[in-house]
Amino acid sequence: MRAPIETRFPRPSVxxxxxxxxxxxxxxxxxxxxxxxxxxxxxxxxxxxxxxxxGGESTRPGADGVGADEELRRVVPVLEALAGDVPxxxxxxxxxxxxRALELGAELVNDVTALRGDGALAEVxxxxxxxxxxxxxxxxPRTMQAxxxxxxxxxxxxxxxxxxxxxxxxxGIAEERICLDPGIGFGKTVEHNFELVRRLGELTAVGRxxxxxxxxxxxxxxxxxxxxxxxxxxxxxxxxAVAAYQRGATILRAHDVRExxxxxxxxxxxxx
Ligand code: 9MG
Numbered sequence: 025m026r027a028p029i030e031t032r033f034p035r036p037s038v039x040x041x042x043x044x045x046x047x048x049x050x051x052x053x054x055x056x057x058x059x060x061x062x063x064x065x066x067x068x069x070x071x072x073x074x075x076x077x078x079g080g081e082s083t084r085p086g087a088d089g090v091g092a093d094e095e096l097r098r099v100v101p102v103l104e105a106l107a108g109d110v111p112x113x114x115x116x117x118x119x120x121x122x123x124r125a126l127e128l129g130a131e132l133v134n135d136v137t138a139l140r141g142d143g144a145l146a147e148v149x150x151x152x153x154x155x156x157x158x159x160x161x162x163x164x165p166r167t168m169q170a171x172x173x174x175x176x177x178x179x180x181x182x183x184x185x186x187x188x189x190x191x192x193x194x195x196g197i198a199e200e201r202i203c204l205d206p207g208i209g210f211g212k213t214v215e216h217n218f219e220l221v222r223r224l225g226e227l228t229a230v231g232r233x234x235x236x237x238x239x240x241x242x243x244x245x246x247x248x249x250x251x252x253x254x255x256x257x258x259x260x261x262x263x264x265a266v267a268a269y270q271r272g273a274t275i276l277r278a279h280d281v282r283e284x285x286x287x288x289x290x291x292x293x294x295x296x
Pocket of ligand 1: 207235237
């Protein structure tokens with residue numbers, strides 16, 4: 025029986041990003057070789073990550089999906105090498121991939137579709153007792169940045185997340201194992217992303233821990249003056265993570281774990 029997610033991941037916890045993909049914008053290809061991915065995951069743990077998020081399918085804007093066989097081919101060697109040593113989250117929307125990852129010791133399923141992508145995933149999560157992250161996305165990765173539109177981004181994201189919590193609980197997933205994520209950069213403009221963090225209290229009010237992933241995202245590069253940026257700097261990422269923590273985020277998803285852990289440790293001490 026797992027502890028409630030807020031006990032397992034106290035505020036602030038850092039989730040390290042390990043993309044086993046050839047084509048992510050932020051770290052495209054650096055961990056595509058399984059031995060590089062394993063080394064990166066171990067380094068992140070040593071630097072203070074509470075968990076590492078291993079993914080075999082890019083969700084960057086414009087990305088095409090990959091099939092379950094290819095996703096498994098990418099992540100399974102990494103999960104096998106980390107099993108038992110490093111706490112792992114599996115970044116997938118596919119039931120088959122999640123199921124294999126959970127057999128290999130993953131404890132959290134990070135689903136950017138919030139259980140809308142694969143009708144079998146909710147049951148896999150419910151039966152395993154794993155933690156799950158339900159993320160908001162408008163559209164799908166291939167087209168989501170074309171023209172994101174909201175009347176009020178925060179209330180629409182909040183309503184969506186409330187509905188997905190009800191769906192997950194109805195599917196047998198214990199509410200205490202669910203965390204939520206506004207989906208920074210997933211069908212949102214620069215201003216939508218900043219407004220979501222500015223008004224994060226309206227999302228924490230749903231009653232579940234909130235994950236924020238601003239790390240290296242293009243909104244940060246655009247904020248700093250490059251209108252066609254596809255990534256953001258480490259310093260800007262850390263600044264956004266600290267702001268998100270201050271507004272109530274529990275888990276910060278980040279590529280540069282040491283810098284995030286140091287900054288969040290200082291922020292926590294100052295704000296305590
Ligand atoms: C897979 N992935 C990429 N960005 C993400 C984010 O901001 N949150 C979560 N939960 N997953 C993400």
